[in-house]
Amino acid sequence: xxxxxxxxxxxxxxxxxxxxxxxxxxxxxxxxxxxxxxxxxxxxxxxxxxxxxxxxxxxxxxxxxxxxxxxxx
Amino acid sequence: xxxxxxxxxxxxxxxxxxxxxxxxxxxxxxxxxxxxxxxxxxxxxxxxxxxxxxxxxxxxxxxxxxxxxxxxx
DNA sequence: TGGCCTATAATTAGGAC
DNA sequence: AGTCCTAATTATAGGCC
Numbered sequence: 001x002x003x004x005x006x007x008x009x010x011x012x013x014x015x016x017x018x019x020x021x022x023x024x025x026x027x028x029x030x031x032x033x034x035x036x037x038x039x040x041x042x043x044x045x046x047x048x049x050x051x052x053x054x055x056x057x058x059x060x061x062x063x064x065x066x067x068x069x070x071x072x073x
Numbered sequence: 074x075x076x077x078x079x080x081x082x083x084x085x086x087x088x089x090x091x092x093x094x095x096x097x098x099x100x101x102x103x104x105x106x107x108x109x110x111x112x113x114x115x116x117x118x119x120x121x122x123x124x125x126x127x128x129x130x131x132x133x134x135x136x137x138x139x140x141x142x143x144x145x146x
Numbered sequence: 147t148g149g150c151c152t153a154t155a156a157t158t159a160g161g162a163c
Numbered sequence: 164a165g166t167c168c169t170a171a172t173t174a175t176a177g178g179c180c
Contacts, residue, residue, distance in 0.1 A: 001155050002176030009107075011114050021176075022113040023148095028174055029109060032102050032157095033119070034082075040095040041084050046106065046119030074172050075159030093164095094159075101157060105174095150179085157173070163166090 001007050012018040026048060037044045074080050085091040102119065110117045 001174080003153055003155090003178080004176070006155065007108065007112075007175095009111050012112050017176085018113050020148095022109070022115060024175060025105070025109045025113065029102075029105055031174090032098070032105060035080065036095070036098045036102060038082050039080075039085050040091050040098065042095060044102075044119065046117065048109075048115055048117050074157075076161080076170055076172095077159070079172065080158095090159085097158060104157090148180105152178090153176095155173105155175080158169100158171090160168105160170095162168080 012021055029046065033044050033046055036042055085094055106117050106119055109115055
């Protein structure tokens with residue numbers, strides 16, 4: 001994707017590239033979730049527990065904040 | 074987006090258009106979640122409880138299936 | 147490592163049927 | 164309401180610093 005070729009749905013073996021991809025896509029996902037919630041007045045939440053080989057960035061998110069109680073109560 | 078103008082982050086007031094947008098974006102989100110999980114070997118899940126004014130389509134999803142236990146146990 | 151840049155791929159709103 | 168089409172926007176891999 002981006003500059004070269006299409007997405008191949010397969011684990012990215014290189015640790016560094018996998019981490020970069022993880023951070024970029026996580027940001028994109030957060031935006032999409034927020035958009036779905038607001039545009040469609042939906043209750044949406046998502047959880048990311050970890051990225052393999054990257055203990056530094058366990059993550060958690062739900063959007064928007066007012067839905068948090070509903071989802072994770 | 075698409076044919077006319079940019080995304081405005083605001084509730085779509087028209088019921089029919091909101092429902093269409095909901096279904097399209099939900100499908101897109103499922104794909105993105107699946108991709109994040111596989112590409113980055115991450116544990117990801119998301120929940121959609123409802124779309125306002127569309128009781129027909131409460132939805133639930135987590136990807137991939139092997140992560141379900143981890144996330145919603 | 148982390149932020150910008152940008153060439154491409156991917157998503158999607160609206161239309162047609 | 165569902166499916167296909169496609170223009171136009173948006174997301175993002177790889178580069179660069």
